[in-house]
Amino acid sequence: MGKYFILFLTFLISTPQSSGKKPRMLIIGDSISIGYFPFVRDALKDMAIVVHNKGNAQDTQHGLRKIKQWLGENRWDVIHFNWGLWDLCYRNPQSEEQGHRDKIHGTLTATPEQYRRNLDSLVQILKQTKAKLIFAATTYVPDGEAGRFSDDVLKYNGIAAQLMRKYGIQTDDLYTLSIAIHGKYGKAANNVHYSAKGYALLAKQVINRIEDALDEK
Amino acid sequence: MKGMSRRRFMENTGLGMAGLYLMGAQGCSTKTAREPNIIYILADDLGYNELGAYGQKLIKTPNIDKLAAEGMKFTQHYAGCPVCAPSRCTLLTGKDTGHSYIRDNDEMSERGDVWHDPALEGQRPLPANTQTIGTILQKAGYKTACIGKWGLGGPNSTGHPNKQGFDHFFGFLCQRQAHNYYPDHLWRNDEKVVLDGNKPFFPHQKFPKDKDPNDPAAYEQYGGKQYAPDLMAEEALQFIQENKDRPFFLYFATTVPHLALQVPDDSLEQYKDAFNDTPYLGDRGYLPNRTPRATYAAMISRMDRDVGRMVALIKQLGLEEDTLIIFTSDNGTTYTGGVDYKFFNSVDSLRGLKGSIYEGGIRVPMIARWKDHIKPGSISDQISAFWDMLPTFCNMGGVPVPKDTNGINLLPTFLDQGKKQQQHEYLYWEFRDYGGQQAVRMGKWKGVRTGLKKKNSDTGIQLYDLENDLSEKNNVAEEHQEIVAKMKKIMKTARTKSKYFSFPEIYEREI
Structure with a gap:
């Protein structure tokens, strides 16, 4: 009995070790990445361990509070990360929209300057992991959205692009792809989310970018 | 060749030198004209x-x-x-x-x-x-x-x-x-x-x-x-x-x-x-x-x-x-x-x-x-x-x-x-369907003929002053005979005959 127990223990201990040889990758992001994450994880399950940060990464301010916790003591080989949709969202406690979104009377979560500063700090923290970093561009916002302006995505992605150039980090242009697929696979004309098929399409591009990154490793 | 037509575009739009200067000032060095x-x-x-x-x-x-x-x-x-x-x-x-x-x-x-x-x-x-x-x-x-x-x-x-x-x-x-x-x-x-x-x-x-x-x-x-x-x-x-x-x-x-x-x-x-x-x-x-x-x-x-x-x-x-x-x-x-x-x-x-x-x-x-x-x-x-x-x-x-x-x-x-x-000088429409219609827009005036393909309909010109009557409710043809006369002339001459969409009523019916 004891013998078997020890064997079982050995198995328990050895499993993470043997799979520890697999590259480990972390996806950080909001509901968009939560949407495509399962497709990425399942597609890469033989090649890598793919984890999403716990919960929703929300805006950069929230990210700064949580990032150490999300990274933990783990080794990370690839980190695919995004902040943006929450930063550029206007919210108003009085609004009855989901998440109290309100771009008419609400306040902006993070100004472009705050976004730049916060994202810069986050990148510096991420760089310490030695992981290969990929920034995922923020996805499309239709102008009918209650709390977000369509053009702000360009503005915030522009800021992110400058930062990524500065740090030599690649960008996964999910934005251009999202424009293309939002018509058929967007949840609605006033909604930033996607149907399962839409998330699968976003995931496909993410998977390609991660595979490239793993090849380079 | 491409540069040529770009220049011609500039001339046509009157952007000319000022436009070119502006484009330069915007730092379009990465973009070609x-x-x-x-x-x-x-x-x-x-x-x-x-x-x-x-x-x-x-x-x-x-x-x-x-x-x-x-x-x-x-x-x-x-x-x-x-x-x-x-x-x-x-x-x-x-x-x-x-x-x-x-x-x-x-x-x-x-x-x-x-x-x-x-x-x-x-x-x-x-x-x-x-x-x-x-x-x-x-x-x-x-x-x-x-x-x-x-x-x-x-x-x-x-x-x-x-x-x-x-x-x-x-x-x-x-x-x-x-x-x-x-x-x-x-x-x-x-x-x-x-x-x-x-x-x-x-x-x-x-x-x-x-x-x-x-x-x-x-x-x-x-x-x-x-x-x-x-x-x-x-x-x-x-x-x-x-x-x-x-x-x-x-x-x-x-x-x-x-x-x-x-x-x-x-x-x-x-x-x-x-x-x-x-x-x-x-x-x-x-x-x-x-x-x-x-x-x-x-x-x-x-x-x-x-x-x-x-x-x-x-x-x-x-x-x-x-x-x-x-x-x-x-x-x-x-x-x-x-x-x-x-x-x-x-x-x-x-x-x-x-x-x-x-x-x-x-x-x-x-x-x-x-x-x-x-x-x-x-x-x-x-x-x-x-x-x-x-x-x-x-x-x-x-x-x-x-x-x-x-x-x-x-x-x-x-x-x-x-x-x-x-x-x-004017805009002209003719449309043989929906009763047969004809219209002219000239300045603030709109002349309309309807029912051209209908029997026993009144096909005379209706005249509307769109500046004051956007809804075309008040036919003012009687008060503005000189405008009606111009419209009549346009309605008879502003068209060529069509092979497949003949519309002789334009000439034949009372105007």
Whole structure:
């Protein structure tokens, strides 16, 4: 009995070790990445361990509070990360929209300057992991959205692009792809989310970018 | 060669040295000079008051409204004709219906049962060697595409878009086929693209008597897997992507919001329970719909989203300063098929709807946006029409304007050089259908003749002062005989005879 127990223990201990040889990758992001994450994880399950940060990464301010916790003591080989949709969202406690979104009377979560500063700090923290970093561009916002302006995505992605150039980090242009697929696979004309098929399409591009990154490793 | 035509464009637009200096100052060192792209978006039966920017309160069009906020809104722009095909013909050939080749929707029923025989697609085709905006811009070095509804010639006809100046075509060649948003096929150039999951069905049906009109499942038979406007929007985005490095002309002729009332569920969500809907059972044509008001609004909002995606892509590609985007409609709101134009106040106080030569049938919204060229948030009351697009686009492409157009170059208005803007002496319409009608717009005056094909009707000129009587309620012909005399002369001379669209009543009936 004891013998078997020890064997079982050995198995328990050895499993993470043997799979520890697999590259480990972390996806950080909001509901968009939560949407495509399962497709990425399942597609890469033989090649890598793919984890999403716990919960929703929300805006950069929230990210700064949580990032150490999300990274933990783990080794990370690839980190695919995004902040943006929450930063550029206007919210108003009085609004009855989901998440109290309100771009008419609400306040902006993070100004472009705050976004730049916060994202810069986050990148510096991420760089310490030695992981290969990929920034995922923020996805499309239709102008009918209650709390977000369509053009702000360009503005915030522009800021992110400058930062990524500065740090030599690649960008996964999910934005251009999202424009293309939002018509058929967007949840609605006033909604930033996607149907399962839409998330699968976003995931496909993410998977390609991660595979490239793993090849380079 | 390219530099040449760019320079010619500058001269034509009066930008000249100041324009060149500005471009230099903006640090365009990475960009080479180029002719501007043109994206011309044509809605189908969208009325004058159906966009937020024009006063619509119930239907949400945030992306198009933004286009207006970033560009110029025209308040006196006219479609070529109050129905689809002839309107499109005036647009593409730069000729009013007194001179254009196609002057009515002509299904060519002499071929057989055109409404039921799928082999008889298409309307009367444009003849070979027609000069169109497409052929002209092709010669100017543009890549040209028509995506959406064509209506000027079916498969294998002389009117096929590939033979009429368009390098690429995707969508409905035939207007009748476009009555169903879930067709079993579309056309990409000569290739029939079968749409999996869309079963063929006749787009004019009455709701079955043995089913419950309040049961959503009973309407599933009028749906399908692939919604044509979605496919068209994707094709358009792809065309823009593929041609981002060269001048292109995209004629995006969406079928929205033409009947039938059909939209995917995800778009209905936005208007769920918003309008106190009662089912439309198909008794006035096209397809039954459980929530006709919500569906109509959702169709327009979904199209609005697609416009937003195109603009977003143009911005993302850095082509905003190099791309003129126009949004307009081919005629007024429809009067049938479950569309509640009263509820939506679709043409506001204008008289008439689709089919009518009164303002409600032909006055259409037009928005023009071109960053750094057209002043944001501007409004123009320039009297203009579909046939002005050809000369305008010729000037943008740096090629000479054909002499036989009825149009004028609108670039001076776009560029806020109003004093240089040439004016129309008059605008002319004739339309043998819906009773037989004729109209002239001259300054503030509008002359109208109706009932020309009806027996015992009064066909004399009605005269309206649009400045004081936009609703065309007070016929002031008796008080202004001198204007009526001018109108009479125009109505008799402003046209050529048409081979297929004869209209002798114009001369024969009392004027």
